Amino acid sequence: MRYRRLDEARDYAFGHGGADYLTDSPECVAQAVGTRLRLLAGEWFLDLQEGTPYAPAVLGRHTKESYDPVIRARILETEGVTGIAEYESEYDGETRRLVVSVTIDTVYGTATVQEVM
Template sequence: MRYRKQDQDGDHVFGSSANDFYVDSAEAVAQSVKTRLNLWIGEWFADTSDGTGWNQAVLGKKAGNLYELALRQRVLETQGVLSIEDFESQTDPNIRKLTVTMTINTIYGTYSLDEEINR
């Protein structure tokens, strides 16, 4: 698996040739997970059915933590992910922030993610 690195702002990294990519590593799978979580359904012109169901399952007033099921499913459907070892989420509705912390088991080893999602 080869995946282009992103900087803190989510922009692709260029200019360092092969060093701009994660190759056959847990970081490559983690970058794919982050990218997939941040893609909304209908946002990608080549496949408008792909994406995380933010409007459908995550945002708004949902019963309990049902949004966790949607996020877990999205992560587990990512190429290279074998399982989710640990998953925690916290919401702050006042500033519309969701923090997801998880440890994923990938085909290359384990990786811990800490994602803040502001919507």
């Protein structure tokens, strides 16, 4: 598995040759999970079915029973993920942010992902 590394601003890294890529590592799979969670359904013009279905499945349904299964499924469908070791989500109604913290088992080892949506 090969993934272009993202910098601190979540932009693609360029100018460092092979160092701009994550290859066959837990960090590589973790970045893939984060990228997939941030992609909205219908946002990618090449495949409008791809993406996390926030509009129908997450937004406006501020219950763990509604959004956790959708997010967990999206994580488990990521290439290289073999399972979820730990999962926690917390919704803050005042800031309208959902924080997902997950420890994933990958084909390369264990990785931790934290995404704020």
